[in-house]
Amino acid sequence: GAGVSQSPSNKVTEKGKDVELRCDPISGHTALYWYRQSLGQGLEFLIYFQGNSAPDKSGLPSDRFSAERTGGSVSTLTIQRTQQEDSAVYLCASSPDSTMNTEAFFGQGTRLTVV
């Protein structure tokens, strides 16, 4: 596709439910990132995938959060037993390779509201 695509754009869920957020990176991009944007908190790094390497999960806030990247393309971020503090905009980004000087291309984000 032309850009990074995320779905759904908005998600309202009840506290305690599980949610899955999807990211389709730009075709051919080997690096994929998940960030979380909370009001007044900037962008918080969650997880990074690069090709077939083991992902960098150092930013995941708890064991309720997990992410997969199948076939080096589509990624799914799963939040189990959602809590109200999980409410935020979840942003996915991709970049062409692991070269550290390349900029990332961001999707529009998924706004998650836990009620």
Next chain:
Amino acid sequence: AQSVAQPEDQVNVAEGNPLTVKCTYSVSGNPYLFWYVQYPNRGLQFLLKYITGDNLVKGSYGFEAEFNKSQTSFHLKKPSALVSDSALYFCAVRDRSGAKYVFFGTGTRLTVIA
């Protein structure tokens, strides 16, 4: 460890005046530095980056930023602000010898007043 500080949550400037959005960083090695912009209801867009070479880098929409190693700063500037520049601006850093993800600041909301 890497970090980014954007000391101003909000910057207001009159249309036509020069604007500056401040950013300082901390990395253990040498940095790659980025600026991104987020317009209302839109995703983050890349503006410019410093990799190496000339300390003054030019980017999209007439923006530029100057890398100052001694002051560990990477302030974003534009000679003449437009109302359409009103947005949320994020400074970001990546340590060349550290983590492979970009670390973002908390953002500065720029309002250009007509």
